Amino acid sequence: MDFLLLILGFVCVIVGIFGSFLPVLPGPSISWAGIVLLYLTKAVPANYWILGISLLITIALTILDYVIPSKGAKKFGGSSYGIWGTNIGLVVGIIAPIPLGFIIGPFLGAFIGELIYDYKDHQRALKAATGSFLGFLASSFMKFVVCVMYLGLFFWIVWENRIGLF
Structure with a gap:
């Protein structure tokens, strides 16, 4: 059972x-769950400090994940359309068989989203798409x-804990 929890924990951290x-x-939440699975094994004694601090980091990062892209978009004059376009563009960019789709997709998605919001002002849409994209990159990097x-x-x-696990 410990080996199964170890493998599941590792898979969670990679996912x-x-x-x-x-x-x-x-x-971060899935990675944290992987660490929790590791601590559920009989071979690894519980360390509530590590679990607690990593949980607080995960919660803070989850909150920031929603704040940073919207702040980046707002700072550059963007709208929620640009933020939604960034997320949709990322999914399409990952699925599409184009080189660097995971980078091109979010930017194009944000640009198209901003054009849907205001199709007359291309300059503002480009600036807002840049802000949404930079917010997305900062959040993803963190x-x-x-x-x-x-x-x-x-x-x-x-x-x-290798002795008890293996």
Whole structure:
């Protein structure tokens, strides 16, 4: 059973890293769940400090994930259409078989969303799309860094408890 929890925890941490870029997956939350699964094994003693601090980081990051893209869009004069366009463009960019689609998609999505909002002012739409895109990149980068840190924490905990796990 411990080995199954170990594997499931590892899968959650890896999926969390991918979720740091995909708007449909809560990356840090899934990575945190992977760490919790590791602590549910009999071989790893519970460390409530690590679980508590990492949970607080995950909650703060989840809140910031909603605030940062909207602040980036608002700072550059964007609307909620640009934010929705960024998320839709990301999904399309990942699915579409084009090189660097995960970068091009969010920007084009934000631009198209802003053009839907106000089709006459192309300059404002470009500026707002840039703001939405920069907010998305900042938010994704923060989530990615935290998820990679959780992966490192996962490996460290496994290494410290390798005798009981293997």
